[in-house]
Amino acid sequence: MTFKYTIIGMFCDGCRTKVEKALNDLEGIEATVTLEPPIATITMQKPVQTDQFQEALSKAGSYSIKAFNPNDLHLPVEQVVVEHPKNAAGKYYCPMFCEGEKVYDDAGDCPVCGMDLVKAPDLAAVKIEFTCPMHPEIIQDHPGSCSICGMDLVPLEPKDSEENKVYLDLWSKMKIALFFTVPIFIISMSDMIPNNPLLKVLDTQTWNWAQLILSLPVVFYACWIFFVRAWKSILTWNLNMFTLIGIGSGVAFLFSLVGLFSPDIFPNEFKTHHGTVHLYFEATTVILTLVLLGQLLEAKAHSRTSGAIKELLKLAPTEATLVSNGVDKLIAIHDIKKGDSLRVKPGDKIPVDGKITNGESTIDESMISGEPIPVDKNINDTVIAGTLNGNKSFVMVAEKVGSETMLSQIVQMVNSASRSRAPIQKVADRIAKYFVPTVVLASIITFIVWATFGPEPAMVYGFINAIAVLIIACPCALGLATPMSVMVGVGKGAQSGVLIKNAEALENMNKVNVLITDKTGTITEGKPSVEKVFAIENNENELLQNCASLNQYSEHPLAEAVIKFAKLKQISLIEVNDFEAIAGKGVIGTVANKKVAFGNRSLMEQIEAKVTEDLEYKISAEQKLGKTVSYIAVEGVALGFISISDAIKETSKTSIQELIRQGVEVIMLTGDNENTAKAVAKELNLTSFKAGCSPEDKLNEIKRLQAEGKIVAMAGDGINDAPALAQADIGIAMGTGTDVAIESAKITLVKGDLQGIVKAKNLSHAVMKNINQNLFFAFFYNVLGIPIAAGVLYPFFGVLLSPMIAALAMSFSSVSVIANALRLRNSKL
Template sequence: MKTDNIVKKAYPVLQMSCASCAISAESIVKGLEGVVSASVNFATTMLTVEFNPAIVTAEDIRAAVQDGGYDLLIEEDKAATTDLLDEIHTKKYNGLKRKTILAVVLSLPVVVIGMFFMDIPYANEIMWVLSTPVIFWLGKDFFVNAWKQARHRSANMDTLVALSTSMAYLFSVFNTLFPQFWAGRGVHPHVYFEAASVIIAFILLGRLLEEKAKGNTSSAIKKLIGLQPKTVTVVEFGEYNEIPIERVYADDIIVVKPGEKVAVDGVVTEGASYVDESMLSGEPVPVLKEKGGKVYAGTINQKGSFRFRAEKVGSDTMLAQIIKMVQDAQGSKAPVQKLVDKIAGIFVPVVITIALVSFVIWIIVGGTNGFTQGLLALVTVLIIACPCALGLATPTAIMVGIGKGAEKGILIKDAESLELAKKVNAVVLDKTGTITEGKPVVTDILWLNNDDVKKDILYSLEKQSEHPLADAVINYFSDVSPVAVSDFESITGAGVRGKADNEDYFVGNRKFLDEKGIIVDNSLIAESDKLSKEAKTVIWFSDSDNALAVIAISDQIKETSVSAIRKLQSSGIEVYMLTGDNEATAMEIASKAGISHYKAEALPQQKAEYIKELQSEGKIVAMVGDGINDSTALAQADLSIAMGKGSDIAMDVAKMTIISSDLTKIPEAIKLSKQTVATIRQNLFWAFIYNLIGIPVAAGILYPFSGFLLNPMIAGAAMALSSVSVVSNSLRLKWKK
């Protein structure tokens, strides 16, 4: 199949009731010609599919899914889809709530009669009347879904529920109508109306709690979506018009009033204000936005007002990309989940086989009560073996883990990355913009005889300079008023010159001053040598006769970098540094940051080769970078992490993005991975143990030794509680530090 036209889409799947449904829907889509890969996540109810639209369309996929007894939402309008899904989820939750309450209300008297008042007149008939609506009205969906599965020669959780409850019900009806059949054979004609109705009530309760939990796990997405306003004010032909966000296009001029949220990404054209960008950066201090400044969707304007030109709208905004990244990640499957899916796929047929075998064995060896007890064993096995706990074990933990990461400013692209992070034992850090701030600043300035009276001239010369380092000087003297400079000239590779108060002044390197015959004092030379040894860039300021000042410029190490590196090292992770900078600067930064392994003057391809070398030594490598030059190394690494203030390409390649560019988030991400994987293992352990113990006990394995037979009603309660316990355990992740 040609891969040129392959598209990847994610569509919500409707009407799934358990993990086996997800397997069934996935198999249906995988079987279609033109589909490259398909994956259905039960927890998020999302189908992620790669297909060739020239061979198979989204409509064809939906038709196939509908034929299998499910449904698919294929609308391209994501906002409308999200609203519709919320509406469907709310409707389903409310419907389940009503059904559950009614099932509990009708089942309670059946249980009370069945356990304590079996001898009252017409006890069986009363229980029959009360349990019938529970099974065939409130539990109707189980039978409908089981029939849909049977039509496609498949079986799922609903098959188990439908088989077990219908058999318990029919057996009880027969015993109510023809009690003499059993009495004549010396067997008491027990009825199990209470078991059948309580099973339905418990499973409905379990599903109600699952539905509520699934709503909780997607709260991170809802919070992110809530950051974008529904309407915006645009300037059209000089008039203000309020329009829906969907109608905003690139180059529209948008007005942002005090306290409003910025709707899309753009550039300020008029006005100024401070904007709260903590959503992106994690920093609580608002950032000043003036003409030419970039603003981002979801950030909050403070007291001023401004206009900006829309640049990125709809799905192109940074906020939309963040939302998509979290959605894709929550819908992806961890490698361990693929194994669980395979188990769930064969689980139901195996359980039905065990139930039938136990029924036959009871008939053969059970004596006079063999048929009755065999039937009870069959019913109980079918009830207790619900695969939902197994199916929910991994996706719920992944959803909560990725959602928690998003809340903490750690964006995780897929479940595999979240699972892999705990195994990382080597972290490779880019220098500029990762360990350091990524922008040069003035660190030291020494004036001749401590006389800084000419600083306004230095500031004014640098203000006219186009050299990248000039900005560092301008920012350092931001409170200085400029003076008039004439005859300004920029000499490439040397510096700048200009006249102020009829005297020549120069800013540049030492060679530039020497060429002009300028005298340099020994005290300034000594300071210059000291600063150069610290791997700082040194520039000079002079008049026409003497050097007046020596200025050191450097890219400062972020305040949080050193503590983050120490945390990584103390947890047994080796830290390496890669940089395209020179050896002296690299050595100085590595020394200050506490890194003993580093490589200087590394080209992009050499960075990737360095990571390959570490991998060949058996290390699981995480690469952290922020620039386009880091993209190949990021792609090569086992786990790639981008800094949020870096390039779009780095963020596209990376599997994780640290929004605030704060390295302390990396130990946090690794800890989150360990917590999530531990939760998955706990969930799987309890789901497997539950089934490994529950199924043999339900089949009657303890009866020869202790005379114990598991009541079908208790089996239904245990099955529902197993699913609830798995989801609750996943939600515990939310409150862990």
């Protein structure tokens, strides 16, 4: 029984491979999956419910399956999709990732730590509206001219971002808190001035009532949210920094209220020489205002750390020039469809991914690759959305639009990685879990010790020092230490052409001590060109026709070189039957009723082709020159070869030397022959290489090194590299490579050369160093501050830490972490 199904959610060949494997893993199922159209043809021995297929696909990824409907093939992908995977874009998440990847639909507080939820950037370009600069009432969703005055419409300025709204709300509360806290502070501190001038105006009791009235807007409006968060944390027993702030400042405020309304219930040691009780309205309001300041700075910092994503989104232009029937028409970026011809004028941004069909230019790709040197582009060359055209005009065809463009994929990857958790974060999480109860216990012990053994008024000393312990120990800096560095580091990497899939990859890259690298497309340009076609019987054109025809179905870079060479020779391609690509060896098929094989020595051995000694000699001579040589066999007899050269990238040698200097062992594993591999290794001063490697050989070599305790990174760009990329501790794909390789990797290099690995290594080192510095700042203030706040220095130096100074120190620890993380933006990779 054979049935067809529509597969939903596939966007690349990597998706197709995963879906096909997931279906074939089911017992009694034989499935063939195609990407365009997205159809699975399934042969089953006995009836299988669609739910079973869906269960298998859900484990493989965000894919759906439904009964095939031919009408689906005529709909855009977004209309075919039944259910999209839940995405964080536009949602709210905790900046400390208390609940991992969990997101919320609405703004609010994290139920675990109480922090303000942060809105993840909307990854899709916002629908641009256009307005007239003279008549703002004219608004439409596409470019054009004003219906009143005829002026060209301009894009409407975007509204304030969510982060900016949060910041402005906190800033308005901060101004209120400052307005009322400063007078309270002045009134309280005036007691330290000889012959207090304020007492000449009003008595102490009246000034105490003034402090109460002034503190009400601070406690019950500007900073009330901290008490709400503290109460929630106690109810749910998710004790956090706001638990300590709420208890400490709340106890101080309640104590002051009781002292003001019922002073007679307090013993004399709690009273001043004026007969009034020592009140702490100033400690309460100053502490809360300083915490609010910390929240304000954090809101500003989160806006800055997501700046990389915002800058990437800004790269996408809002409009493009459509060429239709020889006429240029200005359209919105959202209206571009695959296959559209677009004119890119000098100085314009490339609107979508595609290829040049007419003209040439020099394009600045620095915003994508991080490389400042413009790149020459000619007909059939690929251009990337968001890059900047030089001083020439050209026409391109749109191939990838919307979320399919490289820019969109980069934004998605940066956003996902920014929200992922590094393994080192688990250490901070474990500490924070036990930290708050420990601090509360320390505060209670501090009060008991001072009340029992302290000087008079002992109870007052105990009360003040207990509050100071609660305040200074707030672990907000501890929670921010890792996420802040990861967010800034991932953004910095994206701006330098290094795309990191998650925080774990960012952390582990620093530990890598072995780099496995492929040759073609990784060390070399990956743009091979045919140098020679040799035929034993002088029928070179016939052999070339057989090979080119066979290779028209292959994705390998060598295949493209052969086809291009055949076209230059004006040799036509003919039909091929029984085509099969044998990973790591070559391709076989039937051409003109003859069995043809094109590949390396291993393929010749597999099909048991006869190879003469003279042919072997000629091939060996070519290989010693560093050429890649592929055998051509017809009906089981090797009749010639094609010699192909692939230039080594200019950056490969310097990059390898730098990695070796950093203590990384570099090993080249290639499917090419021994002689060619040896020539390349010699030029690069590589001491370790292996030739003739199949995908399985590469996989096994990585497993062997990992068994020895090595931390292995693998760099590759082809389909045959995908298993090794997935097995390696860090898979590094060249952005110029295949979709399945990029899908399998944890780091993608946009430009696609080894210099990007050096950048990734340097970035990882800088981020981990930054995280460790942040953890030091967090622990330094807490560990040093708690005993000082408890009064350990008082018996020796007479030094006590007031709750206000403790609050300042606590806020300063958060500011230190944020400022230190932002330094990563200026790192040189």
